[in-house]
Amino acid sequence: MSFYREKILPYLVHASMRQGTFFAYRQRLLSAAEGCVLEIGVGSGLNLPFYADTTTRVIGVDPSPKLLSMAQQARKKLAFPIELLEGSAEAIPLESNSIDTVVTTWTLCSVPDATRALEEVRRVLKPSGRLLFVEHGQSPDANVHRWQDRLTPLWKRIGGGCHLNRAIGQLIEHSGFRIEQMTTGYMKGPKPMTFMYEGFARPV
Secondary structure, eight states, X not given: OXXXXXXXXXXXXXXXXXXXXXXXXXXHHHTTOOEEEEEETOTTSTTGGGOOTTEEEEEEEESXXXXXXXXXXXXXXXXXXXXXXXXXXXXXXXXXXXXXXXXXXSOTXXXXXHHHHHHHHHHHEEEEEEEEEEEEOOOXXXXXXXXXXXXXXXXXXXXXXXXXOOOHHHHHHTTTEEEEEEEEEEOSSOGGGOEEEEXXXXXX
């Protein structure tokens, strides 16, 4: 692991993701989580305070040891059980059909194989479970989309593998899910970085 990815990137990720502009997204999405929750890309634990009483347990998975150490501090302030695991979304270390809700927030952009990760999410979800997601990705505006394609090669290098141009809705549907609700639109900020997909889906 390079010095940048190990020593610098985790702090950049934490600082960028704690902005107030994400607050409303977290509040809406995480209030819908129920039962045993798996959070893919738990990072530094910024989502943890937003889970409602309907959540009985959270299992957080992340490949970054440094971000997980930050999440360890966040978990101390919460009442429900939290388990933090170092691992990859493409190989979730959990049994099949064992999770009520999977949460992914601004994560699918940076997973190397997003399709494989979503297939793993489908595997661990109970048949009645739900995937809750808020992600940034490909804009439907042709000019913005072209800029996303141009910027992504450089952006991946400085943003820990983050892609600006992934078509999140299509990725989810093509990985064995039916999207039951999804809203899209630009968040405040530069358009190539801020086209949002927010909603939930069920395995089919």
